[in-house]
């Protein structure tokens with residue numbers, strides 16, 4: 055089944071997607087009693103990842119488990135430990151996690167790459183763009199990024215506190231088509247199955263309505279420990295970004311294969327594709343900080359869906375930094391597109407009208423070839439193929455990226 059037919063009717067097929075994020079909770083990976091890493095479980099999951107890669111699917115992992123894996127090594131055996139002790143435990147545990155992933159992936163000759171990020175990294179536009187581009191580059195080079203919150207520098211106020219939402223932010227950031235949350239439950243039920251064993255299973259959700267939210271019930275103690283509340287918060291972020299999300303049972307052998315073969319999981323199905331969602335966000339939800347005037351040749355190239363190169367730029371107006379939103383206009387000042395620019399206003403003025411090959415000589419460093427990459431560019435009119443016939447419909451995406 056193709057991904058577009060999924061959006062209309064069925065449930066996504068992981069093997070048919072381009073890019074997927076898999077989130078693994080601490081309990082799946084680390085024995086809470088001993089702090090030992092569950093290597094056999096990890097190897098089976100990695101076998102699933104390798105299988106997806108053989109189908110041509112790019113896979114990024116968001117893995118919890120650093121605090122659980124590190125605390126006992128530091129003698130932190132009490133039930134409840136303080137924030138600074140958690141940060142210390144994460145520092146000791148993260149290196150063990152990374153090592154385990156490295157060894158497990160090496161069995162399939164896959165390279166692991168570790169990324170530790172904070173909430174601010176996904177929210178602040180320039181850091182967001184840097185993280186997005188690094189993860190994208192790693193995936194295109196065939197590596198498997200393993201991502202966790204940077205617990206050692208995150209403090210109480212700014213911590214995600216749960217990797218469900220971090221995973222959704224990451225999935226949105228890298229335009230993943232699906233996010234799979236592997237959990238200790240096989241999906242969403244009409245009520246908490248631990249309290250109500252007769253609660254009905256919900257196989258598919260198309261929107262996070264108040265009725266769906268009521269199913270999650272109250273947040274678990276301390277809120278930050280996950281439960282269904284944060285999974286629905288994650289689903290909201292994912293769906294807004296055009297990314298499908300699944301909740302599936304992780305306590306099984308080969309969990310991704312099991313999910314595919316048994317069909318048992320809850321799919322939250324996004325109505326549009328990630329690229330279209332991102333373009334709508336660029337077109338509709340950001341205040342432009344500058345105006346880039348382009349010549350006729352560049353105007354034609356934009357209509358064909360290419361990136362904007364410095365060569366086609368005749369003037370740069372406004373004050374902006376790399377990653378800010380700008381308007382692209384023709385010589386008469388008519389708006390053609392909006393985009394996220396890869397250079398500051400000062401740098402853009404210096405390279406305007408020049409060939410991309412000259413950028414390094416002019417600026418003294420080799421920046422990006424494009425002034426605005428085509429993925430970061432949304433045509434203002436309905437011509438943008440990625441926006442389709444919903445171009446005029448302005449959905450608020452503020453705050454979700």
Ligand SMILES: Nc1ncnc2c1ncn2[C@@H]1O[C@H](COP(=O)(O)OP(=O)(O)O)[C@@H](O)[C@H]1O
Pocket residue numbers: 079080081218236237238239241242243244245246247248269270271279280281282
């Ligand atoms: N409506 C619901 N459907 C399914 N599980 C629910 C629901 N409401 C609460 N839960 C609870 O959420 C738990 C899953 O969350 P959590 O333990 O945080 O998972 P993880 O550690 O995998 O992130 C389930 O075991 C279940 O008890």
Ligand SMILES: N[C@@H](CCC(=O)OP(=O)(O)O)C(=O)O
Pocket residue numbers: 078079080081117118119120121122144202203205215216217218279280
């Ligand atoms: N970043 C933390 C985990 C945070 C978290 O959300 O854990 P979990 O609820 O097990 O997915 C760690 O690696 O220990």
